Amino acid sequence: MANMNPKKTPMPEQDPLVRNHNFEEVTLGYTDEMAMEEAQRCLQCKHKPCVSGCPVNIRIPEFIRCITEGDLEKAYQIITSTSSLPAVCGRVCPQETQCEAKCVRGIKHEPVGIGRLERYVADWYMNHRERTPVKTERNGHRVAIVGAGPAGLTCAGDLNAMGYSVTVFEALHTAGGVLMYGIPQFRLPKEIVQKEIDLLKSNGVTIETNMVIGKVLSVDELFEMGFEAVFIGSGAGLPSFMNIPGESLVGVYSANEFLTRINLMKAYKEGYDTPIIQPKNVAVCGGGNVAMDAARSAKRLGAENVYIVYRRAEEQMPARREEIHHAKEEEIDFRLLTNPVAIHGDENGRVTEIECIRMELGEPDASGRRKPVEVEGSNFRLPVDCVVMAIGNSPNPLLRKTTEGLEANRHGCLVVNEETLQTTREGVFAGGDAVTGAATVILAMGEGKRAANSIDEYIKSKK
Amino acid sequence: MFPILKKRRLNDTMTLMEVEAPFIAKKAKAGQFIILRVNEFGERIPLTIADYDREAGTITIIFQKVGKTTLLLDQLEEGEKILDFIGPLGTASHLEGYKKAAVIGGGAGCAIAYPQAKALHEMGAHVDMIAGFRSQDIIILEEEMRAASDNLFLMTDDGSNGNKGFVTDALKAQIDAGADYDLVVAIGPLPMMRAVSNLTKPYGIKTIISMNPIMIDGTGMCGGCRVTVGGETKFACVDGPDFDGHLVDFDEAILRTRTYREDEARATREYNCHLMEGAKNG
Numbered sequence: 001m002a003n004m005n006p007k008k009t010p011m012p013e014q015d016p017l018v019r020n021h022n023f024e025e026v027t028l029g030y031t032d033e034m035a036m037e038e039a040q041r042c043l044q045c046k047h048k049p050c051v052s053g054c055p056v057n058i059r060i061p062e063f064i065r066c067i068t069e070g071d072l073e074k075a076y077q078i079i080t081s082t083s084s085l086p087a088v089c090g091r092v093c094p095q096e097t098q099c100e101a102k103c104v105r106g107i108k109h110e111p112v113g114i115g116r117l118e119r120y121v122a123d124w125y126m127n128h129r130e131r132t133p134v135k136t137e138r139n140g141h142r143v144a145i146v147g148a149g150p151a152g153l154t155c156a157g158d159l160n161a162m163g164y165s166v167t168v169f170e171a172l173h174t175a176g177g178v179l180m181y182g183i184p185q186f187r188l189p190k191e192i193v194q195k196e197i198d199l200l201k202s203n204g205v206t207i208e209t210n211m212v213i214g215k216v217l218s219v220d221e222l223f224e225m226g227f228e229a230v231f232i233g234s235g236a237g238l239p240s241f242m243n244i245p246g247e248s249l250v251g252v253y254s255a256n257e258f259l260t261r262i263n264l265m266k267a268y269k270e271g272y273d274t275p276i277i278q279p280k281n282v283a284v285c286g287g288g289n290v291a292m293d294a295a296r297s298a299k300r301l302g303a304e305n306v307y308i309v310y311r312r313a314e315e316q317m318p319a320r321r322e323e324i325h326h327a328k329e330e331e332i333d334f335r336l337l338t339n340p341v342a343i344h345g346d347e348n349g350r351v352t353e354i355e356c357i358r359m360e361l362g363e364p365d366a367s368g369r370r371k372p373v374e375v376e377g378s379n380f381r382l383p384v385d386c387v388v389m390a391i392g393n394s395p396n397p398l399l400r401k402t403t404e405g406l407e408a409n410r411h412g413c414l415v416v417n418e419e420t421l422q423t424t425r426e427g428v429f430a431g432g433d434a435v436t437g438a439a440t441v442i443l444a445m446g447e448g449k450r451a452a453n454s455i456d457e458y459i460k461s462k463k
Numbered sequence: 464m465f466p467i468l469k470k471r472r473l474n475d476t477m478t479l480m481e482v483e484a485p486f487i488a489k490k491a492k493a494g495q496f497i498i499l500r501v502n503e504f505g506e507r508i509p510l511t512i513a514d515y516d517r518e519a520g521t522i523t524i525i526f527q528k529v530g531k532t533t534l535l536l537d538q539l540e541e542g543e544k545i546l547d548f549i550g551p552l553g554t555a556s557h558l559e560g561y562k563k564a565a566v567i568g569g570g571a572g573c574a575i576a577y578p579q580a581k582a583l584h585e586m587g588a589h590v591d592m593i594a595g596f597r598s599q600d601i602i603i604l605e606e607e608m609r610a611a612s613d614n615l616f617l618m619t620d621d622g623s624n625g626n627k628g629f630v631t632d633a634l635k636a637q638i639d640a641g642a643d644y645d646l647v648v649a650i651g652p653l654p655m656m657r658a659v660s661n662l663t664k665p666y667g668i669k670t671i672i673s674m675n676p677i678m679i680d681g682t683g684m685c686g687g688c689r690v691t692v693g694g695e696t697k698f699a700c701v702d703g704p705d706f707d708g709h710l711v712d713f714d715e716a717i718l719r720t721r722t723y724r725e726d727e728a729r730a731t732r733e734y735n736c737h738l739m740e741g742a743k744n745g
Contacts, residue, residue, distance in 0.1 A: 171682050173500055173507075173547040210549045212682055216486050237684035241696060248691055248715050250722045257685035265506060265679070273506040273532060274679075275726035349718030396683055398701070 003040035006109035011116055016329035020299045023185045023268060026326060027091075035120045039067035042112045045104050050114060053102035055446030056082050060099060060114055067117060076125040079118060084157040084200075084445065085150065085179075087126060087192045090119025092183060093442045094320050126195060133202040139163035141459050144227035146213045146399065149177020150441045151432025152233035153197065154448030155455075156205045162456055166204075167227070169211040174264060177235055179441070181264040182256070184293050186300070190263070214398040219406070219428060228462070229427045229455045232414065233448060236393045236433035242285065246343030247389070251277055251351035255286070255294045255390035262297050279386035281305045283354045285340050286390035287317035292324065294388045295332045306332050307382060311339040311359050311372045337361070337372065341379065343387055353381040393438045403428075413437050420454040421447060429455055465499075465548040468521060470541050473603040476528050477571060478537050479513070485520030487512075487550045493582040494556030494673070494705050497522060498681040500547035501535045508532050509678045509700075511575040512551060522550070525574035525603075531730040552681045556671065556705050558582050561646040563589045565637065566612065567630050567659055569651020570596055575673060576650040577604050581611040583648075589613050591637060591644075595630035595651070599623040631658045644668050649708060653717045660708030670708035674699045676719060690716050 012028040013019075019026050030038065042064040050060045059078050066075035079086045095101075095115040103111030125131070141164050145152045148170035156166045174180050179193045201207060211217065213234075222230050239254035241247050258276075261267040265274035282298040284291050287310035298306045308327070310317060313336055317324060328334065335356070342355040358378035361370040395412045407415045407424040414423055414430040421429045431447030433439055469481035487497065496511045514523035526533050539545065556579060558564075564583050568576030573594050584590045592612035596602050597620045609615045616633040618626050630651075638644070647670045649659040656672040663670045676688040676699050683701040690699050693710035697703065 171549070172680065173549070210547050211486070212549060212552065215551055215682075216490055237682075239684070239686050241686065243696075248689060248696070248712075248719065250719055254686045257679060257687045260679055260685055272504050273730060275506075275723040275730075277722070348721070349715065398683065 008110045008113040009034050009038040020330035026186050030120045038113050039064045049102040050099045053099040055442045072124050075121045084154045085196050087122035090115050142227045143229050144222045145231045147233040148175035149235050151444035151448040154445040155231045155452045158452035160205045167206040169213050170209045171212040175207050181260045214402040219403040232430040233432045234434045236395045236438040238394045238396045240392045249345040249351045250349050252387045255290045258388045279303045281384040282386040283307045283309050283384045284388045285309045289319045291390035292319045292327050294390050308334045309338050354384050355381050395434050421451045464544040466544050474601045479525045481521045481523050484522045488515045488520045491515040491551040492555035493578045495551040495553045497550035513574045527571040530727050531734040553704050561588050564646040565591045565644050567593045567649040569655040572651030579648050584611050593630045593633045657713035664709050672708040674704045
């Protein structure tokens with residue numbers, strides 16, 4: 001008999017006013033009892049709408065039934081038959097717009113906590129099972145992957161399982177992409193990402209770090225080295241600035257720099273050499289998940305006041321509701337309908353204030369969104385010693401600049417055949433943020449999977 | 464891991480290392496740089512490629528001991544390994560087509576100016592090299608610089624080598640004597656590159672400088688290294704490090720390099736204390 005409780009089983013969390021002083025994970029995960037209770041809320045629908053909401057089509061009701069039957073081993077096998085990074089996705093997917101948005105229980109009440117259950121199964125497996133490498137027979141074909149983010153790692157994992165010899169080339173000193181440098185420890189512990197990457201390696205995937213493709217090797221050279229296809233999953237790592245006066249002052253960071261120093265270089269931790277400003281008052285410009293991550297990180301560095309400065313209203317914020325909620329609980333100060341116009345500094349070139357203007361929502365534009373317009377004469381200043389620009393990223397131009405015949409659109413996104421994900425160069429495929437612009441981890445993984453299948457077909461058809 | 468094949472102390476503060484990095488050596492060009500990380504707790508620092516040997520598969524770096532990371536790097540001996548070594552990064556210098564050039568190095572900057580002089584010289588340009596040091600006892604690469612140029616002007620701030628003055632004094636003297644340069648390359652501390660750019664501007668001599676801002680990734684993903692050039696924001700790690708000296712906002716660049724001055728001083732102090740304690744206990 002299904003558990004007809006209208007609400008999701010709550011997940012325990014660190015107290016907001018404790019956790020905003022540490023970098024440990026905010027959400028603590030379900031206990032066995034909580035997972036059992038939540039799993040029983042699933043109605044096991046015949047038509048399974050939730051599955052179509054998942055970009056990698058995890059067989060959701062099947063794995064949830066395994067939880068109710070106490071067979072977590074089998075639940076894990078079902079999830080990992082289509083998803084490579086369940087401990088990651090269970091934590092960072094925007095389930096409210098994906099699987100959980102389609103859940104039948106969500107029509108009248110709260111949907112089943114699919115993400116929480118996925119995380120529970122993945123964590124259980126990590127803690128209770130020695131993960132034994134899967135030995136796959138090699139088929140004698142080699143594929144190169146550029147970028148070790150979610151798209152590249154998924155593509156690599158799938159091709160490896162099909163028997164390809166796969167080498168992933170990563171520019172940074174650590175694999176993982178945004179999972180390592182972007183998403184903070186308190187949302188996604190780096191140890192979990194590292195375990196997933198180690199498993200891929202023990203399954204046979206080769207990862208070469210410190211290799212900036214486009215500089216140290218060109219795409220053409222990868223083919224000369226004997227790789228028969230190349231997948232580009234180089235992401236969207238080029239930060240945008242607002243082009244307002246004062247952006248070069250000391251204390252103004254791109255969110256990429258701020259988060260890279262914190263997450264990848266561990267600037268917040270004793271014993272690590274990379275420095276970061278210890279701010280008192282911080283303005284984070286933007287309204288997406290990256291802005292929430294930067295603001296919550298700034299609070300954890302010890303800032304007293306952290307402002308989110310966003311030019312539209314809260315309903316229009318692209319960040320996940322859960323992240324906005326968490327940020328508010330942690331005493332992040334939301335300054336909505338507010339747009340930065342200039343940053344001011346002292347004689348040492350250090351930030352002292354951010355000047356903003358109030359906005360109001362005007363008529364809906366072509367996309368239906370009400371466009372914010374400036375309220376004339378409403379300028380005001382906030383005293384800050386640090387400003388973080390989190391207004392978006394676009395794909396890094398390095399690869400397309402160094403590779404003949406690789407076309408991109410006016411946003412710098414690589415042009416691909418929508419069916420096959422092949423770029424304008426034969427044998428070169430692309431997916432994830434390099435193609436879509438900044439999107440989500442699970443979408444990137446979905447594209448990595450699709451590209452793996454296309455590459456398999458492409459190489460087989462050449463024979 | 465990247466093995467150190469050769470290590471040579473050039474003077475009390477500067478060290479040369481030849482590092483085995485065959486992929487980078489195959490591609491490196493004058494003006495490019497690498498990023499390295501000494502150990503897993505380490506920060507990423509940029510260093511210019513001072514030389515490369517494509518056959519031997521080595522990259523030469525020359526660094527000055529200015530803080531914790533360079534002190535740590537200096538502790539590594541031949542046969543030991545550097546954890547991460549990434550490159551070649553940045554855009555290579557454009558030195559083609561010049562007839563008469565002055566290449567100016569200031570202190571540690573000579574290690575970066577020297578390969579530029581060598582490249583220009585090999586392309587057939589007449590090269591005057593002007594190298595400035597605080598005093599005679601820290602002069603480096605004298606023989607190499609002499610071999611890479613038609614004339615070498617060695618200047619010391621204190622006159623201890625008999626040639627007192629700044630690099631700008633020597634450059635001005637040459638220009639006034641009718642040297643007729645069509646290119647000046649200046650590499651060294653920001654105030655020195657600013658002084659050279661200010662000197663050449665009224666003469667309209669094309670002046671290339673090499674920026675040395677704070678960097679993290681060195682691949683264009685963070686903008687930590689941004690500099691204002693001709694009113695536009697550029698990322699030194701991908702658009703540079705070479706820029707037109709007449710267009711760079713040096714004052715802003717100087718302020719930005721001071722961002723972490725206190726953290727750096729503390730890290731160096733703590734590192735030195737730690738070494739002293741080790742010496743006492745050991």
